[in-house]
Amino acid sequence: MYRLKVSSLTLIMITLMASCSKSQENNKSIVKESKGKIVKTEEEWKKILTPEAYNVLREKGTETAFTGKYWDNHEQGTYYCAACHLKLFSSKTKFKSGTGWPSFYEPINEENIAINKDTTFGMVREEVVCARCGGHLGHVFDDGPEPTGLRYCLNSVSLSFEKD
Numbered sequence: 809m810y811r812l813k814v815s816s817l818t819l820i821m822i823t824l825m826a827s828c829s830k831s832q833e834n835n836k837s838i839v840k841e842s843k844g845k846i847v848k849t850e851e852e853w854k855k856i857l858t859p860e861a862y863n864v865l866r867e868k869g870t871e872t873a874f875t876g877k878y879w880d881n882h883e884q885g886t887y888y889c890a891a892c893h894l895k896l897f898s899s900k901t902k903f904k905s906g907t908g909w910p911s912f913y914e915p916i917n918e919e920n921i922a923i924n925k926d927t928t929f930g931m932v933r934e935e936v937v938c939a940r941c942g943g944h945l946g947h948v949f950d951d952g953p954e955p956t957g958l959r960y961c962l963n964s965v966s967l968s969f970e971k972d
């Protein structure tokens with residue numbers, strides 16, 4: 809009788825432990841999918857990106873105005889992150905800013921970008937980065953056109969355009 813009790817108790821404990829570790833595994837995979845961050849070492853990024861793209865995306869450089877491939881691009885299509893190919897901006901929200909950098913008033917999905925405070929060069933600016941790989945895209949200012957009043961001022965080299 810005593811033995812039976814012990815063994816059934818053990819069985820219950822094993823079952824509990826098994827179900828517990830199972831649900832932990834499930835949680836892990838859910839977190840992975842919902843966040844879906846891409847993390848690479850700087851060496852890995854260097855292998856994938858051109859030196860120009862590496863300087864802007866990973867070292868927060870800025871391409872010279874009017875030199876990038878998209879500031880004057882008027883074709884209809886989608887702009888992806890040049891590092892991880894996440895959908896970022898649509899040509900529908902691109903506007904002529906006169907700055908020499910591709911400018912948009914709204915991202916395709918707010919969740920695909922992240923905003924960081926940037927205090928370099930004695931200015932307070934809002935840095936725009938890709939939410940998935942952390943790549944530097946440019947800055948956002950509040951002097952854009954309606955309906956958002958925002959101006960996402962981006963580097964062409966951080967973007968990859970695909971026609972509709």
Ligand SMILES: [Zn+2]
Pocket residue numbers: 889890891892893894938939940941942943
């Ligand atoms: Zn990215």
